[in-house]
Amino acid sequence: xxxxxxxxxxxxxxxxxxxxxxxxxxxxxxxxxxxxxxxxxxxxxxxxxxxxxxxxxxxxxxxxxxxxxxxxxxxxxxxxxxxxxxxxxxxxxxxxxxxxxxxxxxxxxxxxxxxxxxxxxxxxxxxxxxxxxxxxxxxxxxxxxxxxxxxxxxxxxxxxxxxxxxxxxxxxxxxxxxxxxxxxxxxxxxxxxxxxxxxxxxxxxxxxxxxxxxxxxxxxxxxxxxxxxxxxxxxxxxxxxxxxxxxxxxxxxxxxxxxxxxxxxxxxxxxxxxxxxxxxxxxxxxxxxxxxxxxxxxxxxxxxxxxxxxxxxxxxxxxxxxxxxxxxxxxxxxxxxxxxxxxxxxxxxxxxxxxxxxxxxxxxxxxxxxxxxxxxxxxxxxxxxxxxxxxxxxxxxxxxxxxxxxxxxxxxxxxxxxxxxxxxxxxxxxxxxxxxxxxxxxxxxxxxxx
Amino acid sequence: xxxxxxxxxxxxxxxxxxxxxxxxxxxxxxxxxxxxxxxxxxxxxxxxxxxxxxxxxxxxxxxxxxxxxxxxxxxxxxxxxxxxxxxxxxxxxxxxxxxxxxxxxxxxxxxxxxxxxxxxxxxxxxxxxxxxxxxxxxxxxxxxxxxxxxxxxxxxxxxxxxxxxxxxxxxxxxxxxxxxxxxxxxxxxxxxxxxxxxxxxxxx
Numbered sequence: 109x110x111x112x113x114x115x116x117x118x119x120x121x122x123x124x125x126x127x128x129x130x131x132x133x134x135x136x137x138x139x140x141x142x143x144x145x146x147x148x149x150x151x152x153x154x155x156x157x158x159x160x161x162x163x164x165x166x167x168x169x170x171x172x173x174x175x176x177x178x179x180x181x182x183x184x185x186x187x188x189x190x191x192x193x194x195x196x197x198x199x200x201x202x203x204x205x206x207x208x209x210x211x212x213x214x215x216x217x218x219x220x221x222x223x224x225x226x227x228x229x230x231x232x233x234x235x236x237x238x239x240x241x242x243x244x245x246x247x248x249x250x251x252x253x254x255x256x257x258x259x260x261x262x263x264x265x266x267x268x269x270x271x272x273x274x275x276x277x278x279x280x281x282x283x284x285x286x287x288x289x290x291x292x293x294x295x296x297x298x299x300x301x302x303x304x305x306x307x308x309x310x311x312x313x314x315x316x317x318x319x320x321x322x323x324x325x326x327x328x329x330x331x332x333x334x335x336x337x338x339x340x341x342x343x344x345x346x347x348x349x350x351x352x353x354x355x356x357x358x359x360x361x362x363x364x365x366x367x368x369x370x371x372x373x374x375x376x377x378x379x380x381x382x383x384x385x386x387x388x389x390x391x392x393x394x395x396x397x398x399x400x401x402x403x404x405x406x407x408x409x410x411x412x413x414x415x416x417x418x419x420x421x422x423x424x425x426x427x428x429x430x431x432x433x434x435x436x437x438x439x440x441x442x443x444x445x446x447x448x449x450x451x452x453x454x455x456x457x458x459x460x461x462x463x464x465x466x467x468x469x470x471x472x473x474x475x476x477x478x479x480x481x482x483x484x485x486x487x488x489x490x491x492x493x494x495x496x497x498x499x500x501x502x503x504x505x506x507x508x509x510x511x512x513x514x515x516x517x518x519x520x521x522x523x524x525x526x527x528x529x530x531x532x533x534x535x536x537x538x539x540x541x542x543x544x545x546x547x548x549x550x551x552x553x554x555x556x557x558x
Numbered sequence: 559x560x561x562x563x564x565x566x567x568x569x570x571x572x573x574x575x576x577x578x579x580x581x582x583x584x585x586x587x588x589x590x591x592x593x594x595x596x597x598x599x600x601x602x603x604x605x606x607x608x609x610x611x612x613x614x615x616x617x618x619x620x621x622x623x624x625x626x627x628x629x630x631x632x633x634x635x636x637x638x639x640x641x642x643x644x645x646x647x648x649x650x651x652x653x654x655x656x657x658x659x660x661x662x663x664x665x666x667x668x669x670x671x672x673x674x675x676x677x678x679x680x681x682x683x684x685x686x687x688x689x690x691x692x693x694x695x696x697x698x699x700x701x702x703x704x705x706x707x708x709x710x711x712x713x714x715x716x717x718x719x720x721x722x723x724x725x726x727x728x729x730x731x732x733x734x735x736x737x738x739x740x741x742x743x744x745x746x747x748x749x750x751x752x753x754x755x756x757x758x759x760x761x762x
Contacts, residue, residue, distance in 0.1 A: 121677065
């Protein structure tokens with residue numbers, strides 16, 4: 109063995125730096141991913157092999173039977189109703205940036221000649237016609253956009269695999285991987301734009317939405333639909349849910365669809381409501397709606413509360429005036445997670461648009477109200493302390509869950525009653541308190557050192 | 559040189575060569591795990607989840623990696639960022655991204671000076687941003703250079719042992735180590751000087 113020269117200060121420091129940055133436990137922790145990666149590698153190999161085998165025979169067929177092919181193309185041209193007779197333009201597509209691979213139609217829907225003409229790898233550039241049935245793969249770091257025959261616009265995200273088809277029921281997007289943002293055109297009667305994913309079907313009547321297909325760690329496909337405008341129907345395992353604006357639908361292969369809000373606090377309010385009912389039943393009290401108070405450093409707070417919309421009239425109403433002390437930036441959410449359209453009128457009244465779901469005669473319906481900036485909840489108490497005492501019960505004794513969200517560094521000096529749940533996130537300390545509300549009672553009390 | 563070796567690895571990955579994928583996971587996964595955990599302030603389980611999703615996603619996406627445009631690890635970090643974003647979004651949370659560094663010109667000068675003269679203090683070595691900068695520099699090296707540095711300075715093997723492990727002569731390994739050290743110093747210095755003063759920000 110050769111004698112090695114003693115390490116220089118740089119080498120010694122290099123060793124220290126590398127040891128600090130390359131923890132051996134990370135190697136062990138990361139090794140777990142290898143199995144999943146190799147399984148995916150084998151799957152891709154199998155898929156490639158299957159695709160190559162599927163692609164081989166037709167190619168020979170075209171070569172040897174080219175006169176027959178010409179005749180077949182003529183037949184298709186003569187028999188098929190061209191797009192201008194259907195009233196729908198051909199699909200168009202372009203890569204916005206990056207690379208899109210287009211594979212020819214194998215469903216027999218479109219014209220094989222046209223389909224082969226558009227096949228290949230497309231770089232970012234001009235719009236091109238796309239035959240119905242073509243399969244597309246958007247590469248990583250790439251994006252592609254489409255105008256469908258009904259003038260709906262699609263934006264496909266990186267790493268998306270999809271197929272565009274057309275039928276009498278309307279345009280069909282088969283999304284097998286990745287995601288698309290959709291701006292659906294108004295649909296003609298009897299037609300719908302549909303997005304089919306493994307395990308779910310999304311039907312669109314004219315709206316804006318995102319559809320994303322991913323795979324869960326257990327291998328099941330998960331479809332997520334988020335709606336930014338209009339109403340969407342999500343069907344999976346034979347069950348449907350309607351998704352309003354601001355809601356998200358989740359369908360996992362083999363399970364019925366779930367609905368939740370795109371706004372996390374709305375989901376939390378619904379969770380607190382369910383938890384509050386259980387807690388109230390346990391204590392033999394009536395349950396009241398929950399409240400979230402999200403404190404800011406300056407003493408103001410965003411407050412999430414529940415208001416009840418009541419229709420005493422004899423006919424359904426599609427708008428509702430809610431008296432509210434701080435209407436300017438208030439937002440309102442329905443119990444199914446969607447966001448309602450509200451308009452402040454200037455006289456401390458919020459006009460709520462209920463056109464999507466009118467309030468029936470005699471109906472009462474809870475809605476979740478966000479007041480983004482509420483001041484005056486706190487009274488200064490002594491040396492920099494604050495106390496909170498804003499709740500007062502209206503009816504008989506009831507229990508409501510109140511969730512305080514505080515800056516992570518806040519020091520809670522007193523909390524009465526003690527919290528039911530305590531949670532810490534990266535920036536917040538979250539305390540959920542079971543507040544017993546009764547006439548004349550002031551509860552709960554929170555003493556804070558700011 | 560660095561990119562050529564990565565380009566060759568990427569070509570083997572595109573061909574779905576299982577040995578290449580095993581090596582890819584072994585070489586890149588630990589650093590990626592650490593990056594994901596720190597950069598997005600994720601818990602251990604979440605970081606593992608993002609790591610696995612990222613690596614699995616890479617199997618189908620690797621064809622899009624272009625070695626002429628940057629290091630494989632840089633590309634990998636971009637994929638990981640998307641996966642972290644989609645995971646957190648699925649949980650109704652936003653991505654909290656912590657800037658990779660908060661060095662200043664003065665810090666960089668002092669650091670580079672100490673590298674050649676004194677011993678780096680342990681509180682300095684514990685800094686998350688510094689560890690990320692080291693890791694970035696390390697991951698930008700050609701895989702063979704990186705391996706040699708890790709064998710020598712982390713696993714503390716002698717040159718003869720490294721030579722046996724890599725199937726090279728001792729003099730070839732000595733020269734490999736010298737070039738690797740020089741390349742590391744160059745990249746690390748660039749990283750330190752490029753970094754700007756910054757405070758933690760939230761990107762949603």
